[in-house]
Amino acid sequence: MRGLMLAALAAAGLAGPAAAQGITVELNKLEAGEEGQCRAFFLFRNGDDRSFEAFEMSLALIDTDGVIDQLLTIDAAPLPVDRTTLKLFEFPGLACDALGEVLLHDMTACRPQNGEEIDCFPLLTLESRADVALVK
Template identity: 65%
Template sequence: MTTKTHLIAAFALVIPLTLAPVAASADPGRLTVELNKFEEIDSGGCRAFFLFRNQTDTSFEGFEMSLAILDGNGVIDRLLSIDAAPLPVARTTLKLFEIPDTTCANISEILLHEVSSCKPQNEDEIDCFPILDLNSRAAAALVK
């Protein structure tokens, strides 16, 4: 090998190593929405317990979701808009929402229809879908 070939080979090995930390630091973190459990309520509805785990480096002053509630047959029963803000940075937040006029046992799935607001503190609205993770510990699935 010539000296020129050695330099090119050495340079090719250095580039991936120097770029790797930059790519890792560009990860914005994750925002996890978990349907944790259901609870029947006296008025004939269902109370849903959601955990929001903000593992990003940003607090959110606005976070609203539109959810489609599917019944036991998989048919959309209703749309429900929920406001989960504020979501502080590096915290888990518990939010309870009531789903009126339906029993918990009659909810087969909850579909995240859209995120109507995702506003970081003192910044413009952003698209949160790329940083969202959904999961469920309840009998119904929570899906995108």
């Protein structure tokens, strides 16, 4: 009986606020840029119910031998609510075919518009359409 009541409340939208969808970070494409360095195209899909005025990620670029090549901080802000944002970043001194994996090492800044700094890790979903994995 209790299960039926919860199901009815959920169907009616009365079981509490809907969970936010979060933020999807997708490594969409890699291509050779100037002087042979790797250029990375990222899509940021903000399905959260907040816009973000700060969204900085520290990435560890790991080569095909599994060795960390470099740490790089990228800034994707602003991230408007219910929008997909395209950002392009250069990986200096690293060719795309030498890149084995991209690790989200840390969120150096994550702040909703007009809000306080928050822990964004629970909001994140990472995806990759490139031949290189994006992991946390």
